[in-house]
Amino acid sequence: MDLSAMLADLRELVTCESPSDDRAAVARSAEVLAGVGRRRLGVEPERIVLDGRTHLRWRFGSGPPRALLLGHHDTVWPIGSLEQNPYAVDDGIARGPGCFDMKAGVVQALHAVAALPDRDGVSVLITGDEELGSPSSRELIEKEAAGCAAALVLEASADGGALKTERKGVSLYRVRVLGRASHAGLEPEAGVNSTVELAHQVLAVQALGDPALGTTVVPTRMTAGTTTNTVPAAGEFAVDVRARTVAEQERVDAALHALTPVVPGARIVIEGGPNRPPLEATASAELFARAVAIAGRLELPPLARAAVGGASDGNFTAGVGTPTLDGLGAVGGGAHAAGEHVVVAEMPRRAALVAELLQEVIRR
Known part of the structure; x- marks a missing residue:
């Protein structure tokens, strides 16, 4: 050469x-x-x-x-x-x-x-x-x-x-939370707080990782709400998943789609999925x-x-x-x-x- x-x-x-x-x-x-x-x-x-x-x-x-x-x-x-x-x-x-x-x-x-x-x-x-x-x-x-x-x-x-x-294989998700807006000072109880629901879901998603198998499930960018005095009606966060095996990709995918709301009245929408299979x-x-x-x-x-x-x-x-x-x-x-x-x-x-x-x- x-x-x-x-x-x-x-x-x-x-x-x-x-x-x-x-x-x-x-x-x-x-x-x-x-x-x-x-x-x-x-x-x-x-x-x-x-x-x-x-x-x-x-x-x-x-x-x-x-x-x-x-x-x-x-x-x-x-x-x-x-x-x-x-x-x-x-x-x-x-x-x-x-x-x-x-x-x-x-x-x-x-x-x-x-x-x-x-x-x-x-x-x-x-x-x-x-x-x-x-x-x-x-x-x-x-x-x-x-x-x-x-x-x-x-x-x-x-x-x-x-x-x-x-x-590792790569999976990319967007976890969306839908709540209901209300005035944060006058009647916060009338709203469904998407930020609070996001907090619950971030912790649930973080727990899906398995260090022993090399599976990482990382919540990344997050947004919620509109103004500082409004109970946020919607929010979302991104999730980056890396897994060594197809079985682990599929396990995490199923677990993400099985997430359930904690805050009464909140709804969860999962978008995305596996992007690249593992080598x-x-x-x-x-x-x-x-x-x-x-x-x-x-x-x-x-x-x-x-x-x-x-x-x-x-x-x-x-x-x-x-x-x-x-x-x-x-x-x-x-x-x-x-x-x-x-x-x-x-x-x-x-x-x-x-x-x-x-x-x-x-x-x-």
């Missing part, structure tokens, strides 16, 4: 800012990425525009794909971030908005495929809305992964370069074992694994039953933060690992 070529590609991608919520910026980034891919792979990608967001796909061979390389080119960084945090490489460290999450991983994916002696059966899908929760690309990802022998996700690695073999350890175990063996053959540093709370598009591929290994991308740190960085010496090593893993998958 040619590190200088990889760094040239990384510079090109990072210096084209691509905040997820700016469709025009994502479209510009897609064109830059298409150019990099054309240079490395020798072919144009498909441009798939969904809800105004541009996703790119390269497919090789005439049959259905057997291995999927998955990533995204959008970032959390707004236009203008390069002015405060310019792209630079110093002392073996690359810096710049989106370099770690996950433009270096995209570069590594393209170079890994370019190194294959036979690309037949490989699909590369780079989406443009992952940081938003993949609202337009989820169905595309699931269809592309269905039937594949493996999905290799080039998201950034965990601490120390560990691969991500487990990701369970069973989905990654075989691929991780193969990656460990390959790393040994290539004389790379021993691979570690990590279970993480954050979600990725790998949750979707695992959710349709496709064996999935995540965190194969950049080694570094500081995702979404000013200290975002990539250890550049690891880029060709990771690309070589992915290339060998791809070959094993498509040969089978």
